[in-house]
Amino acid sequence: MITPLPHWYLLGAGNMGTLAAWYLTRAGHTVTVIKAGSPASLEKTLLLPEGKSVTLTIPVVAPEAIPASIDYLLVAVKTPYSRAALAPLNTRLHDASQVIRLQNGLGALDGLLPDNLTVLEAVSTSAVKGQHPHHQIVAENHTWIGGKANPPAWLAALQAHWPNLQWADDIHTPQWQKLMANAVINPLTAIYDVPNGQIVDDPELRKRAEEICTEADHVLQALDPAWPAASLENVLAVARATAGNTSSMRADRQRGAITEIDAINGWIVKQANRLGLEVPENQAVMDALKR
Structure with a gap:
């Protein structure tokens, strides 16, 4: 049959x-x-x-x-x-x-x-x-x-x-890898209204990218000690490969739509709060986009 x-x-x-x-x-x-x-x-x-x-x-x-x-x-x-x-x-x-x-x-x-x-x-x-x-x-x-x-x-x-x-x-490995790229590229390009490649080229954006990555890696490693906690290079590689692209969050903000920040950096902040960890840069980009 x-x-x-x-x-x-x-x-x-x-x-x-x-x-x-x-x-x-x-x-x-x-x-x-x-x-x-x-x-x-x-x-x-x-x-x-x-x-x-x-x-x-x-x-x-x-x-x-x-x-x-x-x-x-x-x-x-x-x-x-x-x-x-x-x-x-x-x-x-x-x-x-x-x-x-x-x-x-x-x-x-x-x-x-x-x-x-x-x-x-x-x-x-x-x-x-x-x-x-x-x-x-x-x-x-x-x-x-x-x-x-x-x-x-x-x-x-x-x-x-x-x-x-x-x-x-083990679906959480590719999930978390994509989460890290989204947590950096989406909010920063939306806040500064720039294409993805600016995260690599602009010193201020690259510094903020590093801070977001470091915080998020600490959270993920607390959830899974096997997490390598070295996401920055992969995130920057994604930004280089999509240098001329407009992120989905930047596009949402340009047309006045609600962004997905709560499910990206917001999820990281929620896990950090539950674990008693500080993630001020992730909180800052979330607050900026929710305003």
């Missing part, structure tokens, strides 16, 4: 949500976007790294029209909107539901899902830019999926269609 491929409900059809939807549909999965007040489908154009483009048509359903039971849910909504997006869905999720969190930062879904639900964490270093309906894939890098469960049955076949997708038993 052939097991049917998953039907995914997608929260957040932005850049990364659209990229994930494209990979899933290439593998034969089906995807429906959950969105109020939208047409029956979304037409998306993806500009591929080699210069070609593809058109992706994704059906849309309003929250009140979702079926009584959701088996597969992909959460790619911006972290500040997680609570509102998930509120209509809680009664439709069950113990066997599979939820993938594809979001920046950490802790965005804490307390928002039913008890005993297993969440698969996804971390991607791929880069997509643009706004609906055009999404330019800048780089197809690595994506890790992991969690407390075993690899899901659908993962192996999906890897043939999702470039550089791999399972991580």
